[in-house]
Amino acid sequence: MARGDQRPQRAHRTARAPKRRVRDRDDDGIIPVLARTAREVETAAQRGPVRPSDRTKFQVVAVLARQERVRVRAEITSDARRSAMLKRLDGIALILAQTATRDTSLLELLAEDAVLSDAARTLTRNLLEDAGIEAAPAGVTPPEPPVAPAPTERRVVPQTIVSRQLANPFLAPDFSAARPSVAPARRLATWELLGPLFSSFERAGGGASPCMALPAASSLQAPGGRELMPHQGQLVAAAAAGHRSFLLADEPGLGKTAQALLAAKAANAYPLLVVVPNVVKTNWVREAALWTPTRSATAIHGDGDTMDGFADIVVVNYEVLDRHVGWIGDLGFRGMVIDEAHFIKNKTSQRSQHVLQLSERIRSRVARPLLMALTGTPLINDIEDFRAIWQFLGWIDDTKPRAELMTVLEETGLTPADAGFYPAARQCVVDLGIVRRRKVDVAADIPARRIADLPVELDEKVGRSIRAAEQELARRMVGRYEAALKRRKAGPDVEGIDHALVRRIATRERKEATEAEGTENVFAMMRRIGQAKAGLAADYAAQLARSAGKVVFFAKHIDVMDAAEETFTKAGIRFSSIRGDQARTVRQKQIDAFVNDPEVAIAVCSLTAAGVGINLQVASNIVLAELSWTDAEQTQAIDRSHRIGQTEPVTAWRIIAAQTIDARIAELIDSKAGLAARALDGSDEEVSSSADVQLEALVALLTDALTARP
Known part of the structure; x- marks a missing residue:
């Protein structure tokens, strides 16, 4: 039956699937319609704020392009034609991405749970009709598109995370105090500002401050009887006072890990995500237990099979972040720390893109999240490398300062044409949260010489092999211990472990290890x-x-x-x-x-x-x-x-x-x-002597093995 739109040739429609007219899709069909509409949105965004009608176009083009990509992969059998069509769809995606950099709120329309308005549904039908594609009648739900081939990136969701999500299915975003992403356009609206901002650091003289003003430490006492150094207490006090973004660039040895963990505690930024190099992943979990013992911490190894999905602090290394970025973005983290933040300086790298994606997701869901970038790299070297870090912290986007930085730059009353702009602009950025202290600056706070243990996880296969060798050594000594007990004919009975015998067995083992070669021993x-x-x-x-x-x-x-x-x-x-x-x-x-x-x-x-x-x-x-x-x-x-x-x-x-x-x-x-x-x-x-430590190590190994016996 005709729909009453005076188009009898389209009268016979079904609700089962969109009926497609056979056309040469290189010249016609949905792709050119989407490309034209995407260009309209791009042009509108270049003129000024994106209007509601253009936002609707942006969302509809994205949805239809996604569906068309799935259809092309599933239905087009010619490799050459499929490749050409996918390339054109990539061009549409690029237009949308460039448009979104001008107004990042457009990204919210791409979320999986984003709702299509009535206007969007109407526009969808109109675009499909323009392309010669039969759309489902109003009120009829279109069928699910064909399942796309598995992506090249391997994504996983650990079972414990599934359990956590099932236990709290109503996790809601917190938009109650979200700050605007774009400041009102005023005097600096037409200026290119990122270049001058970076240049302001290169121009800085030796007397320019590298550190924001920090409050006095309210307390140097930390949980578990531990004590903070004064410079550490200052940053924690700033977090307690409400500051929420930090580029913590203290020199190594000044306790950045402890400062980040205690800042998260002061800001109640839990659950907290910590992204680190692999070599320090275990140390972060250890430090969390020392500085925030009331908060549970877990590390993600590989696919996350051994992680605690209900932990307050989740530590993941850059190398495996790609397979976990999906569920991490949905979990509801209220804070994020990246260690050795210069790892993300290349914005085209996968690790940088994942980190920026997660920070954007957290900022869109949480009103005032805690974001911290930790690096010991001096700010005066390769300042362009800090572009990605500033973007992670929410200070800038791809093309311009965000609202908070733009506001304080406007308040200076200066433009890049004024000589005074550069020191003033640099100070504006520093005040957003740059903290840089050198050892020599806080020498009175720290010991003249200290040893810092850094626990590391060995390669899984090598670690298993070494632990198996330890167990074999322990079993050998346990066998000797038990044999000695059986040979004993007289003497007092000893309840529990005979520590004198343990020491004799360990002494014998150390002597044989010193003299023998090629056996599995402590050396x-x-x-x-x-x-x-x-x-x-x-x-x-x-x-x-x-x-x-x-x-x-x-x-x-x-x-x-x-x-x-x-x-x-x-x-x-x-x-x-x-x-x-x-x-x-x-x-x-x-x-x-x-x-x-x-x-x-x-x-x-x-x-x-x-x-x-x-x-x-x-x-x-x-x-x-x-x-x-x-x-x-x-x-x-x-x-x-x-x-x-x-x-x-x-x-x-x-x-x-x-x-x-x-x-x-x-x-x-x-x-x-x-x-x-x-x-x-x-x-x-x-x-x-070295013999003392060697002997005591063997005594401890044998004692632990005997204690663990049933």
Whole structure:
């Protein structure tokens, strides 16, 4: 029956599927109609604010283009034709994307749950008719489009996240106090401002402040009896006072992780998403337990099968973010922290796009989310690299400042044509939340020398192998312990574990390990752990070198040094190599290069050969890739930098393999360190021998195994 629109040739329509007229779609059909409409929206957006009618066109074009893409992939059998049509649809998508950069609120119309208004439904029918496609009658729901082929990106949703979503299905966005994305157009509306803003940092003189004004710390007490340093307390106080975006660019060693976790606590920004490099993922979970013990934290490994979907703090590394970005965007995070934020400086990279997408999603759903970008990279280097970071923080979009920054720039009364604009504009950006402190600036706050443990997760296969070797060693010692008990004919009965016997078994094992070669013993395991940590330790040293300047990298074994140097070579980082088998002149040449050449960023040193007799005080950051067996040996290595001539506090980053005997040995080294040796900088006092730590490690391993028996 005809619809009464005086078009009898279209009288016979069905509600089952849109009926398509056979046409040459290269010249006709829906694609040119969509392209023309998309251009209309683009032109309107260029003239000024997007009107409601243009917003309707934007949404309808996006929906129909999406449906047409699915149809083309499912129905067009000619590869050449399908490729050509998809390319034209990509062009339409590009027009829409460029339009959305002018008004990011248009992105809300693309959400899966976005509702089509009556006007949008009418426009949909009109566009389909213009294209010669039979649309479903009003009031009839069109069928679902064919299922598109699986995307090339692999997306997952961990089962625990499904459980969390089912437990809270009514999570609602908070738009109650959302700030406008675009400031009212006034004096600066026609100026290109991003270039001058970046230039304002390059023009800054030495006296320009690199840090926003921070309030005094209201308290330096943290949960669990821990105490903040004054500079840390200032940032936490700013978050407590209501500040919600920070570019925290403190130098390494000043406790950025603790500041971010406590700022999230002060802002009640839970659930909190933390995106980090893989090498520090485990450390973030550990630090969360120390600084915010009442908040649960979980790390996403791989597909997230082992994560806690109900945790308050979710830590994910950049490398696996792509497969989790879907559910992360829907979970309802109220805060987001990115560590080593310079990782997103390339806006065309997948990791940068995912991070920006998530921050945009959080800002659209939460009125005042906490957004923090952590990096030790000085602001004066390659300021263009901060474009993506500022966009993550919501200070700018692709083309212009957002409302908050635009408002304060307007209040200066200046334009880029005025000389005074540049220092004023720089200060406007700094006041939005840039926090930069150097070690030398807060030297009174921090110890002159400190050791910071950095736990890392080993490669899954290697980690399983090492833990299996530990279990085999423990089983061997348990067998000897039980055999000794059976041979015992007389003597007092011992309830529970016979600790004297445990020590004898451990002593025997250590002696045999010292004399034997090729067996799985504590020395072989520690070497394997060092090899497994080599790449992770080198990656962290490279990050430090880029952000904090020169770094000293210590290792015990030559193969660990080789692996580290290979990593630095691939990363394009120049290094010196200081080893025990070098001639005196070669060794001195390597030391001089590190000390005098600003391009040589890292000194790769043998823990035994370079731990004494050399001065490396040009560096204040040290990476201990492998553990020594004594605190004295460790202290001597640190004192290559912590000595007369050093102007900054020294931080030694000790890389610890989590869930292995490595962590236990680190504890033993610290417990065996005498108070006298700890109190005297550079003390060579031998408080405990290496044999003591080796023996105690075996005692602990056997005791744990006996305790775990049923």
